[in-house]
Ligand SMILES: Nc1nc(=O)c2c([nH]1)NC[C@@H]1CN(c3ccc(C(=O)N[C@@H](CCC(=O)O)C(=O)O)cc3)CN21
């Protein structure tokens with residue numbers, strides 16, 4: 001039997017544990033790192049690559065992807081959806097600016113209850129959603145890169161120019177964090193005719209990746225994006241190909257990593273979209289049906305801010 005595709009991930013984890021380059025990083029936590037990594041996941045049979053060697057909260061990750069697609073950049077809308085993974089950055093900024101040692105819970109409650117406060121303190125700047133849907137050019141015109149890619153997929157699917165990306169150099173200094181997953185490039189195969197629908201693949205270029213927390217989220221949310229776009233253009237999902245630049249294990253994730261490589265992967269779940277919305281803007285978390293997910297237990301780990 002073929003080796004379980006999750007071993008691509010576990011091999012990276014193991015390599016970082018054994019041979020990772022020890023370095024200090026921006027957060028001060030310290031990492032074990034390697035540079036230049038690729039993984040490929042075949043999604044054509046409905047496979048949804050949610051890792052199984054720990055429970056991955058795939059709904060949270062997919063909700064984050066849906067939030068990117070809305071073009072929003074304020075954590076208020078994430079919190080309304082009970083997604084708390086971005087709170088640390090505005091919280092850190094607020095504490096440093098005001099000296100107030102507010103708890104995460106109290107800060108989140110205030111963002112939710114007080115729109116003015118959310119405006120002032122909950123915005124992450126022009127991060128992913130803004131760049132994907134409303135990239136501003138030098139003349140002030142806004143570009144919807146996602147809609148443009150979908151339009152090209154419908155009208156000229158053999159194009160080699162179906163890309164959207166978030167690394168807007170002019171606006172980097174206004175972002176809470178620089179984009180980590182940066183380039184999304186689509187490719188269609190099987191256009192030569194025949195019975196089968198064409199296959200849509202996605203290559204994601206990610207300059208920096210937290211292998212313990214970020215990667216499991218990124219892989220399943222990128223697979224979810226591919227499934228949505230494929231459905232919109234009436235194609236079958238092909239491969240998700242993921243290319244990482246600085247791929248690192250934070251030093252406070254070493255115990256989790258050792259446990260992950262001790263565990264044996266179980267079959268990946270399957271994803272089905274229960275509804276076809278009129279456009280890429282119409283998806284909701286309820287549209288994602290995931291079956292056969294039977295992971296090992298969750299492992300809690302701190303996020304480096
Ligand atoms: N250091 C770092 N790692 C990241 O992965 C990361 C950042 N920073 N900054 C921006 C976003 C935020 N991301 C995050 C942040 C936290 C979790 C996290 O804590 N995940 C938990 C469960 C969280 C939950 O369900 O609420 C996990 O066990 O996966 C995941 C991704 C991904 N990105």
Ligand SMILES: O=c1ccn([C@H]2C[C@H](O)[C@@H](COP(=O)(O)O)O2)c(=O)[nH]1
Pocket residue numbers: 026177178180181208209210211213214215218
């Ligand atoms: O989707 C994401 C977002 C962020 N990360 C990680 C990668 C790094 O550990 C930090 C970002 O720090 P930089 O100093 O800007 O590289 O966040 C991720 O893995 N996935």
